[in-house]
Amino acid sequence: MTSVTYDQATRTYEGTDVAAVDRLSLDVGDGELLVLVGPSGSGKSTALRMLAGLEPLDGGVIRIGERDVSNVRPRDRDIAMVFQNYALYPQLSVAENMGFALKQQGVPKEERRARVQETARILDLEPYLDRKPKHLSGGQRQRVAMGRAIVRQPAVYLMDEPLSNLDAKLRVQTRTEVVELQARLGVTTVYVTHDQVEAMTMGHRVAVLKDGVLQQCDAPGTLYHEPVNLFVAGFIGSPAMNLVELGEERPLRLGSSELSLDSGAQSAVSNGAGNITLGFRPEALRLGEGPLRATIRTVEDLGSEVFVHMALDHRGDAVSLVSRMPPPFHGDPGDSIGLELDGTTHLFGGDGGRVTSARASLT
Amino acid sequence: MSAEASAVAVGESRWVNRAFGLLAWVVGLIFFFPVFWMVINAFKDEQDANTAPKLVFDPTLDRFDEVTASASGLLSFGEAFANSAVIVLISTVIVLALAIPAAYALAIRPVHKWRDVLFFFISTKFLPVVASILPIWILARELELLNTRLVLIVLYTGINLPLAVWMLRSFFQEIPRELIEAAEIDGAGLRGQLTSIILPMAAPGIAATALLCVIFAWNEFFYAVQLNPVDGSTVPIWVTTNISTRGDFLAKLSAASVLACIPVVLAGWIAQKRMIRGLAMGAIK
Secondary structure, eight states, X not given: OOXXXXXXXXEOXXXXXXXXXXXXXXXXXXXXXXXXXXXTTSSHXXXXXXXXXXXXXXXXXXXXXXXXXXXXXXXXXXXXXXXTTOOOOTTSOHHHHHHHHXXXXXXXXXXXXXXXHHXXXXXXXXXXXXXXXXXXXXXXXXHHHHHHHHTTOOSEEEEESTTTTSOHHHHHHHHHHHHHHHHHHTOEEEEEESOHHHHHHHOSEEEEEEXXXXXXXXXHHHHHHSOSBHHHHHHSSXXXXXXXXXXXXXXXXXTTEEEEEOHHHHHHTSGGGOSEEEEEOGGGEEEESOSEEEEEEEEEEOSSOEEEEEEEEETTEEEEEEEEEOSOOOOOTTOEEEEEEOSEEEEEOTTSBEEEEEEEEEO | OOHHHHHHHHHHHHHHHXXXXXXXXXXHHHHHHHXXXXXXXXXXXXXXXXXXXXXOOOOOSHHHHHHHSOOTXXXXXXXXXXXXXXXXXXXXXXXXXXXXXXXHHHHTSOOTTHHHHHHHHHHTTTSOHHHXXXXXXXXXXXXXXXXXXXXXXXXXXXXXXXXXXXXXXXXXXXXXXXXXXXXXXXXXXXXXXXXXXXXXXXXXXXXXXXXXXXXXHHHOOHHHHHHOSSSSOOHHHHHHTTXXXXXXXXXXXXXXXXXXXXXXXXXXXXXXXXXXXXHHTTSOO
């Protein structure tokens, strides 16, 4: 049983007052693949490096299993890490790279060779065992880096944006392979990425960080459908959620239309709730007939779906909206089109937190 | 820009390139000429060497025989060469042994106030050599180190150490941090990181540093002549013993100088091959 626990873990870099990771508390279950996601500077890599022992803690503790590892050297933490640039030892062959950690641990040569062979077989690296890293393609290097981690049979895998140096097609393919491999090995994994699509497709749970502070940690579906605040709402999903500031006026109005909610939601956003921001996913915005009209800006036809970007006149400003429509879609830039809400809408308060979610209609 | 205009611009830059190339060759040849003249003088007899510049002559190795023949009471070539070899090799080994850990502490795991430390190292180079000779001479005399190899080993170590630390530090900085971190996670201790990652990757840099230390120590004249005029004298001092007050000595001096140059040129040639191979292997990107 290997779980990972961050308990109020804090890291402040020398020469700054702002914590790169601020009182992070997070539990990663045994065998779980947890993804840390956030924009650059959100502290996700720092959080991972703290777990690796490459960054000291300025507060709190980190536990691997039951053991407090806060002051344990990286090599004594029983972890393996895959780096963004793979960090393969250039002067060593693929086999030597993969066997390096075992050699350091004093594993006998025969066993070392057998374990490297077995891992190479799993990753289709057998033909390349004698090559140097510079004679490998990007995808092969990535697999060697994975192999170097796997061969050690550690308690926890740490992965720091391991797919970001691959081209788009290979990245999608490797993503699936990593998920399958992780499921097969059943080893607790903490995975860092800035790509929310990668996070959503790979993670059992996804932890969203911003400015060193954990915003929300939930299953991908929950993050998508029930974001706790404006940041998570805007960060998760592609294209992003439509967010429109409605202000403090009541009743709530979107453009020229009045927003009607069910009575429970209506009372939650009554006058005391302050400045309200309305959020709805592109698929919750239906085009065609509707009380509200907007002007089409661009139409992106992806074949399986069509993204329609529009400008809506709202409180004197042109607000950008995007809708996800099933093909075929008939409409051109410049056309005026009717809008109707058809799905869940989220209402966020002045502090950015979600006040309520409800179905809404425009009148 | 039209096609014609760009063609003119390309032509112009090509012409400018050629002009600069030619200039570089001319300057290079001017600088190389004295060396060339020294080498051919070494193969002449004194009369040819001292008359008007002469490119066609009967080459002879007699001057080399003369300068390497030992005379009693005088510093012999063999003795000077042995002194230089011992002093240069030992001081260079000590320099590397001290500079590698120092560079590690300044580049890879920076110690507190590493900038000040780095500045302190280079500040030891600010003092003019002449200004330091008297205290050093007195110290050496009190410690009974005058005319010993040891005094030059200590001095050359001290002189080369700051430079070696600076050079190695910049080479160590070239090593990607992730590699050292990966080795750390993979279980390599300090020694493991050094021997399996840092030293192999910085090998071309270490070779370059060692080469510079060897060259500086081999060529150093001022301290050597002040501290070791009688015993423990090095090759540069032996070269000057071929200057005589009676008769011509230009050909003999040239021959001695050529001999003094050979080890340095050889060391440079070997180190250069190694450095280029290291670069070609992609050890340093």
